[in-house]
Amino acid sequence: MSSETLEFQAETRQLLQLMVHSIYSNKDIFLRELISNASDALDKLRLQSLIDKELVADTDDLHISLAVSAEDRTLTVRDNGIGMSRDEVVELIGTIAKSGTAELLRKMRESKDAAAKQELIGQFGVGFYSxxxxxxxxxxxxxxxxxxxxxRWESTGEGTYQIEAVDDAPQGTSVTLHLKPEDAEDQLHDYSAEWKIREIVKRYSDFIAWPIRLDGSEAPLNSMKALWARPRSEVSDEEYHEFYKHVSHDWTDPLETIHMKAEGTFEYEALLFIPSxxxxxxxxxxxxxxxQLYVKRVFIMDDCEALTPQYLRFVKGVVDAHDLSLNISREILQQDRQIQVVRRRLVxxxxxxxxxxxxxxAEKYRGFWDEFxxxxxxxxxxxxxNRDTLLDLLLLPSTASSELTTLRDYVSRMKEDQKDIYYMTGESRAMVEHSPHMEAFLAKGYEVLILTDPVDEVWVERITEFDGKPLQSIAKGQVDLGASETAPEQREEFAPLLTWLGEKLQEDVKEVRLSSRLTTSAACIVGDAHDITPTLEKMxxxxxxxxxxxxxxxxxxPAHPLVTGLRSAHAAGPADEAGLVETAELLYGVALLAEGGELTDPSRFTRLVADRLARTL
Known part of the structure; x- marks a missing residue:
């Protein structure tokens, strides 16, 4: 058969070079990855053979076999599972950009720390390439x-691979590694030694459900016990951690392990993990x-979205249901009443x-919060x-300190005269902290939550209170700050100016009024109580x-010199109407920029500023 030489996709070539020259300390994991791939292939064949009675496949003795040759320095991992077509080989091994290779390479280039680079390799689960x-x-x-x-596929990992059709290939997949020359100083990593292969399998793959045999032996190297079916007291933390790495393709230990079993009208076992x-x-x-979804130990599907909501998409693990059909589809799962019950319990x-x-x-939870x-x-x-539970789980920045706070702790610190939980959304902490909206609240010692995640803009619109205390944006609606409220006579004094400004700025604002939230700035922009925020509008x-x-x-x-000066100039009569209008535009533009807004005509604004500065010289 003629052989064809093809090039790896560009980013895959870079990743291959990364793996070839990797200084990752635990090289043993390459065998775990190959065995996991083989196990997946066997799972898929068993399921396919149960659903498709027309499939011509040998399922009598499904297993994984390992063969080593110290003389030839080769290690072969074989399975008699589902196998791959030529197109699948090219798609799955010739290119992995869709798996996030570009993002991995970007982070690798940005990272200056060698240890961090090693962690990144694991984070992106490079599997076969290890x-x-x-x-x-x-x-x-x-x-x-x-x-x-x-x-047949072959490569030295240097940018190209050879692929050809073969007539005598057995069902399934075999991967033969032509090992690098033996390192006399590193006998612990001699992968042509049987003792080393036995050690790796026992440590990393003991829970694999299929027998793993060495060099034709009928005795399996692994126990083949489904971890989730064993009592928790019989499973070690190390076994849990290795199983997590198997299902998640992560190389780090999980943060938390959840092992649960439900009996009764609908029985199932679940083994879930919260990553680090x-x-x-x-x-x-x-x-x-x-x-992953299993039915009576039979693998059904990866990434069963019906069992966890979108916001818990980071949770990994296995659910083994006892009473589902083997050929249940994703569409049916979404509507299945029993699955919905399981989902609610898992959440x-x-x-x-x-x-x-x-x-x-608290420290460990803060680490979780930073990630998820x-x-x-x-x-x-x-x-x-589960909204109340989720509200209790929030950790939010606030003006109280550099540490994050819970809503419950915020409430415990509220002043006696404080009725609302104050917050402000924005693009960054610095922008919020320096916003004019903050001035009166900081002056009075009121704590303000600083919400800078894009999702914050949305959830604060849906949730109006916590523990009976209203959530109030300091950049929307009227705020009650007691003595700082403007007096009726002051409002009457400024009424003509406010009316005039409202007319001149009607293209940009719907109202001009005096503020109780400013102490040092001349002006600020606020929304009505039920207005959508500018950031959400942009989103x-x-x-x-x-x-x-x-x-x-x-x-x-009303206490700022610019505002009082503008009131006096307006009250004196329209001697310089054009100049007053320009001042009004500048006042509005400054307020807009102070909150991080965008000017509709930046060139005009900068021209007005330049002209005013020139007159002062």
């Missing part, structure tokens, strides 16, 4: 179950989510685990059943939604 850490050449031979012809850090695709639209268990973690280990807090807040938008437009422009309110500080 073989190039230990091999000079890798040969793969595969035949898809039900097909007659097979495919966020996967690279957590906020990607096409990122994978959901746990409550995950959230209660997080609540317990927050209570017993933004995703967890998404639950406030649509999980009304909707970015998503392609048509949004009418929302006019907002200009508030003036």
């Amino acid at each position: 073989t190039f850490m230990v091999a000079d050449k890798v040969t793969l031979v595969t035949r898809r179950a039900g097909e007659t012809g097979g495919t 850090r966020a996967p690279f695709d957590l906020y990607m639209r096409d990122g994978k989510r959901g746990v 409550k268990k995950v959230l209660s685990t997080l609540s317990e973690l927050r209570e017993k280990d 807090g933004r995703a967890l807040k998404e639950g406030l938008l649509d999980d009304t059943d 909707y437009r970015a998503m392609g939604q048509e949004m009418p422009r929302t006019k907002r309110i200009l508030e003036l500080n």
